[in-house]
Amino acid sequence: MIVAEIKPIEEIAEAIKGAKKVLVAGCGGCVTVCLSGGQKETDIMASALRMKMKVDGQPLEIETATYERQCDPEYVIRFKEHLQDVDAVVSMACGVGVQFMAENYPEIIFVPGQNTKFAGAAIEHGIWEERCMLCGECVLAKTGGVCPVIRCSKSLMNGPCGGSQNGVCEISKDTPCAWQLIYDRLKGQGRLDMMTEVLPAKNWSKNRDGGPRKIVREDVRL
Amino acid sequence: MSDVKVVGFVCRLCALISSDLGPPADVTIKIETVELPCAGKVDGRLLLEAFEKGADAVFVAGCPEHECMNVKGSSRARKRLEHIKEMLDQVGVGGDRLVMYNVSGTHGPRFAQIARDMAGLLEKLGPSPLRPGRPRKETSQAI
Numbered sequence A: 001m002i003v004a005e006i007k008p009i010e011e012i013a014e015a016i017k018g019a020k021k022v023l024v025a026g027c028g029g030c031v032t033v034c035l036s037g038g039q040k041e042t043d044i045m046a047s048a049l050r051m052k053m054k055v056d057g058q059p060l061e062i063e064t065a066t067y068e069r070q071c072d073p074e075y076v077i078r079f080k081e082h083l084q085d086v087d088a089v090v091s092m093a094c095g096v097g098v099q100f101m102a103e104n105y106p107e108i109i110f111v112p113g114q115n116t117k118f119a120g121a122a123i124e125h126g127i128w129e130e131r132c133m134l135c136g137e138c139v140l141a142k143t144g145g146v147c148p149v150i151r152c153s154k155s156l157m158n159g160p161c162g163g164s165q166n167g168v169c170e171i172s173k174d175t176p177c178a179w180q181l182i183y184d185r186l187k188g189q190g191r192l193d194m195m196t197e198v199l200p201a202k203n204w205s206k207n208r209d210g211g212p213r214k215i216v217r218e219d220v221r222l
Numbered sequence B: 001m002s003d004v005k006v007v008g009f010v011c012r013l014c015a016l017i018s019s020d021l022g023p024p025a026d027v028t029i030k031i032e033t034v035e036l037p038c039a040g041k042v043d044g045r046l047l048l049e050a051f052e053k054g055a056d057a058v059f060v061a062g063c064p065e066h067e068c069m070n071v072k073g074s075s076r077a078r079k080r081l082e083h084i085k086e087m088l089d090q091v092g093v094g095g096d097r098l099v100m101y102n103v104s105g106t107h108g109p110r111f112a113q114i115a116r117d118m119a120g121l122l123e124k125l126g127p128s129p130l131r132p133g134r135p136r137k138e139t140s141q142a143i
Ligand code: SF4
Pocket: A131, A132, A133, A134, A135, A136, A137, A138, A139, A140, A147, A148, A149, A150
């Protein structure tokens, strides 16, 4: 899922300065799961902003609304009824949600409530880690299900490098060496011979280097 | 100072028992207690709402951490308080106004001590900046 983190209240307050009425819009998708932008955090943000603006002498009317996603037209349309006479919306969705809402309601000022971080997994409750860089051409079949593109600090396709020590990456003792993980996994599966296969240079045009990407599925288009 | 209000979220397994006698006579602040099944039930929304609804200070009282009846309820509450204290600092209300206490159920006088402690805290901090009539910072209009 997309993992995000709440922005400092001061930054959001600064961006909505002068507004009289604001909607704090929550998202029931990824940011609910990573506990940063679901209904609960949306209520907390609304409460914190109300207090901040009151202390600053700019009392503000704040409403909240949370729907399943802010990145799908079906749900974005539901926010419409909450947008009557609001001066700005603080969107608690990821950057995708903020942009998609903004595209759909061009007359409204949208302010992101989150810093969108990465595509990751919940390692345990309260800990999220990056797992995929959305490179556009997945190599996991060749690397024992461990991604060298994002989990190797240098994105080496044929590692490890000389910085791998005792299974740990040289950037930090808390970062396992991705290539050590790949080696251990393949060894456990009796497929160590795969380590001798040289992976070709990656085609980065499938990544962001190829510009904004788009997927079209003609079979499901209406 | 007698019109200041304190809201206490108290675990019914420990702090509530010791709060039976209520605040001592020398404490004139109002203390409103909210019973929780465990201090770990407290969440950020409840704490912020208490401040929004007029509390000048808020406390949470749970079991001593190593004696928590729900094992981790008290330590979870403490961590949640730390997070909300940071938020209160950011919004200008002040994290100092939110306090965690660990109370054993067999320690009656402790609640009196908490009441005096909260009264002392409010003596020092004064009423909440959210109260009407408190001085406000000047800010410009941007939107
Ligand atoms: S190879 Fe690419 S698509 Fe596959 S997990 Fe790594 S970054 Fe993601």
